[in-house]
Amino acid sequence: MPDFETVEVTTDLLICGGGMAACGAAVEAAYWAKQNGLKVTLVDKAAMDRSGAVAMGLSAINQYVGLKDGQNTLKDYVEYVRNDLMGVTREDLVANIARHVDSSVHLFEKWGLPIWKDAQGAYVHEGRWQLMINGESYKVIVAEAAKNALGVDNIIERVFIVEPLMDGDRIAGAVGFSVRENKFYIFKAKAVLVAMGGAVHVFKPRSAGEGLGRAWYPPWNSGSSAYFTIKAGAEMTCQEVRFIPVRFKDAYGPVGAWFLLFKSRATNALDEAYMQTRASELDKWVPYGKVKPVPANLRNWLMMLDVMDGKGPIYMRTEEAIQKIAADTPDAKEQKKKLKELEAEAWEDFLDMTISQAILWAASNIAPEEAPSEIAAAEPYFIGSHSGASGAWVSGPEDIQNDKSKGSYFWGYCNMATVQGLFCAGDASGASSHKFSSGSHAEGRIAAKAAIKFIVDNKSQPNVDKAQVDGLRKKILAPLDRFQQFKGGSSDPDINPEYMKPKMFMFRLQKIMDEYAGGVTAQFTTSQRNLEKALDLLAFLKEDSEKLAAEDLHELMRCWENVQRMWQAEAHVRTILFREETRWPGYYFRSDTPSMKKEWEVFANCRWDPAKDAWEMMKRDIVPIFPQPGDHELLGG
Numbered sequence: 204m205p206d207f208e209t210v211e212v213t214t215d216l217l218i219c220g221g222g223m224a225a226c227g228a229a230v231e232a233a234y235w236a237k238q239n240g241l242k243v244t245l246v247d248k249a250a251m252d253r254s255g256a257v258a259m260g261l262s263a264i265n266q267y268v269g270l271k272d273g274q275n276t277l278k279d280y281v282e283y284v285r286n287d288l289m290g291v292t293r294e295d296l297v298a299n300i301a302r303h304v305d306s307s308v309h310l311f312e313k314w315g316l317p318i319w320k321d322a323q324g325a326y327v328h329e330g331r332w333q334l335m336i337n338g339e340s341y342k343v344i345v346a347e348a349a350k351n352a353l354g355v356d357n358i359i360e361r362v363f364i365v366e367p368l369m370d371g372d373r374i375a376g377a378v379g380f381s382v383r384e385n386k387f388y389i390f391k392a393k394a395v396l397v398a399m400g401g402a403v404h405v406f407k408p409r410s411a412g413e414g415l416g417r418a419w420y421p422p423w424n425s426g427s428s429a430y431f432t433i434k435a436g437a438e439m440t441c442q443e444v445r446f447i448p449v450r451f452k453d454a455y456g457p458v459g460a461w462f463l464l465f466k467s468r469a470t471n472a473l474d475e476a477y478m479q480t481r482a483s484e485l486d487k488w489v490p491y492g493k494v495k496p497v498p499a500n501l502r503n504w505l506m507m508l509d510v511m512d513g514k515g516p517i518y519m520r521t522e523e524a525i526q527k528i529a530a531d532t533p534d535a536k537e538q539k540k541k542l543k544e545l546e547a548e549a550w551e552d553f554l555d556m557t558i559s560q561a562i563l564w565a566a567s568n569i570a571p572e573e574a575p576s577e578i579a580a581a582e583p584y585f586i587g588s589h590s591g592a593s594g595a596w597v598s599g600p601e602d603i604q605n606d607k608s609k610g611s612y613f614w615g616y617c618n619m620a621t622v623q624g625l626f627c628a629g630d631a632s633g634a635s636s637h638k639f640s641s642g643s644h645a646e647g648r649i650a651a652k653a654a655i656k657f658i659v660d661n662k663s664q665p666n667v668d669k670a671q672v673d674g675l676r677k678k679i680l681a682p683l684d685r686f687q688q689f690k691g692g693s694s695d696p697d698i699n700p701e702y703m704k705p706k707m708f709m710f711r712l713q714k715i716m717d718e719y720a721g722g723v724t725a726q727f728t729t730s731q732r733n734l735e736k737a738l739d740l741l742a743f744l745k746e747d748s749e750k751l752a753a754e755d756l757h758e759l760m761r762c763w764e765n766v767q768r769m770w771q772a773e774a775h776v777r778t779i780l781f782r783e784e785t786r787w788p789g790y791y792f793r794s795d796t797p798s799m800k801k802e803w804e805v806f807a808n809c810r811w812d813p814a815k816d817a818w819e820m821m822k823r824d825i826v827p828i829f830p831q832p833g834d835h836e837l838l839g840g
């Protein structure tokens with residue numbers, strides 16, 4: 204093995220990740236750390252300017268509550284999220300983010316993000332909760348503020364965090380390696396804030412051949428948050444609640460602006476609008492089938508029923524929507540101008556956040572004002588910050604609890620997992636969906652403030668056992684040795700009887716998940732027997748993960764990304780198996796338990812016990828907190 208330098212960093216708060224939640228955490232932590240003479244260190248596997256889901260930019264801010272202007276109340280937002288998640292949500296967490304999110308949005312604007320304004324100077328809404336932005340540089344702007352707050356000396360980029368360090372039941376830090384230099388990193392910290400995003404490529408993507416790897420969710424988020432928190436022994440929640448977005452087919456362009464801003468219809472190939480023709484199906488999923496807006500998974504489901512009936516392809520009727528808006532402008536000259544404006548907005552929507560969709564339009568000679576475009580359900584992703592819900596089970600705020608929830612939803616520090624000193628935000632924390640980019644930033648701020656408080660209350664530096672670190676170092680770097688030892692054993696470095704390359708390993712994982720756990724091939728359908736088979740095959744895969752081999756640092760990262768995906772997969776399969784009902788058709792359908800059951804209106808949680816190497820599954824009550832008398836004051840800080 205090449206010589207590896209060991210770099211040791213001792214800090215007070217370690218922020219793992221550099222995305223929206225981590226940038227929020229950095230800004231807030233810097234403020235409170237300065238007051239308390241503490242050190243904060245942030246580690247990102249990539250370059251913060253363009254890391255995470257917002258790398259390419261975004262065309263909308265999906266969470267803005269407008270509390271101060273009286274546009275909405277906290278209760279409104281909580282109801283929206285509860286309904287969209289078919290009743291399964293932590294109201295305390297959702298409300299806590301909702302009361303802080305507007306201030307994050309105002310900060311973005313102050314830092315230079317262009318938010319669309321109307322002639323009166325008010326924000327232009329895409330929908331009730333969404334604001335339109337010129338967001339190509341969204342992430343650069345948010346990262347710059349984080350860097351300014353923390354100072355570049357406290358930011359370490361291109362270091363991949365693999366595993367937690369523990370001191371008994373308290374987090375003690377993390378280990379990882381540089382993806383550019385032969386350096387192994389040991390971070391010792393009093394508290395760790397996990398914000399390493401969700402996971403993609405756990406399921407086989409629709410893309411193939413030269414397009415392989417193209418997905419809606421960014422390929423670099425590989426389940427690091429879930430892996431880290433599971434391995435630390437934290438209780439996890441909503442691991443079954445994957446997200447399947449409907450997107451413009453093959454390049455995954457966003458649909459939100461089309462549905463909400465342009466009020467476009469989606470129809471099948473026979474010109475039938477499935478939201479109308481399939482409306483009676485919604486009766487089966489009451490009460491959530493009858494709420495407005497119809498929950499995202501049910502919108503998917505109605506579309507999927509059409510596809511299964513052979514009525515596809517499905518189309519976004521862009522031509523119809525654009526012509527309709529333009530027709531509302533009576534003057535002919537003005538109408539022409541309006542058409543041009545709408546055309547530009549349609550292209551910008553993609554250019555701001557999914558450039559490849561604009562390229563695909565150009566390559567296929569699509570003019571959105573003339574022809575419809577195909578849309579389709581994507582493969583499943585794990586993104587608790589969007590319309591999925593998977594993540595760690597964390598403490599809520601003390602002041603948004605009632606007598607019933609206080610005992611089970613609050614344990615001292617906001618956003619702390621069930622492990623002492625381990626904080627989570629964004630995709631890393633569960634049961635608090637619909638936070639999106641802005642809410643993830645706000646939640647990062649909330650978690651960081653609480654983490655600093657934890658450190659002030661728990662001043663001792665946890666012990667880091669040298670044997671634990673040495674063992675991890677050996678295990679993490681082993682794929683490099685394995686390759687060197689056996690590389691001569693075959694003529695093709697990708698195929699060898701003694702080892703497996705990470706790409707092959709990923710294909711195997713994806714095939715298991717796709718076929719047995721309700722991927723695209725299985726029309727998002729699974730059952731007890733299929734899930735049990737998936738668990739058998741995942742157990743073999745786990746055994747074989749000891750044979751992963753890496754040719755270089757890049758492949759070493761790929762090895763660990765895929766091990767992390769495998770753990771996310773196992774938590775997912777175990778939880779779908781545990782929940783004996785179908786609650787989110789359109790995300791997944793359990794053919795052996797095809798309906799929603801009252802007794803399953805609970806959280807399905809799980810925990811991997813590090814001492815026993817065993818999984819425990821448990822139900823947790825959903826405690827309603829809203830309606831409450833009035834809204835809470837916007838908190839400062």
Ligand code: SFD
Nearest residue numbers: 220221222223224248255256265364399400629630639640
């Ligand atoms: O509409 C490690 N999202 C949208 N949100 C909006 O507000 N508006 C939109 O327009 C949005 N659209 C959208 C969105 C997401 C995606 C994928 C697309 C389109 C294509 C949602 C938000 O983007 C999302 O909610 C937030 O970004 C979540 O924030 P966070 O911090 O939880 O995740 P992140 O930003 O992806 O950052 C992850 C960070 O972790 C790093 N990382 N670092 C060290 N070690 C490791 N092992 C690591 N693994 C990962 C990453 O580098 C990154 O810095 S719309 O189409 O839905």
Ligand code: AMP
Nearest residue numbers: 265330333457458459460462463496499
């Ligand atoms: P998307 O582009 O699908 O991520 O959507 C952006 C935002 O609009 C998210 O907040 C979605 O929940 C919401 N959204 C998208 N489509 C619809 C729809 N048909 N009805 C209601 N909300 C939607």
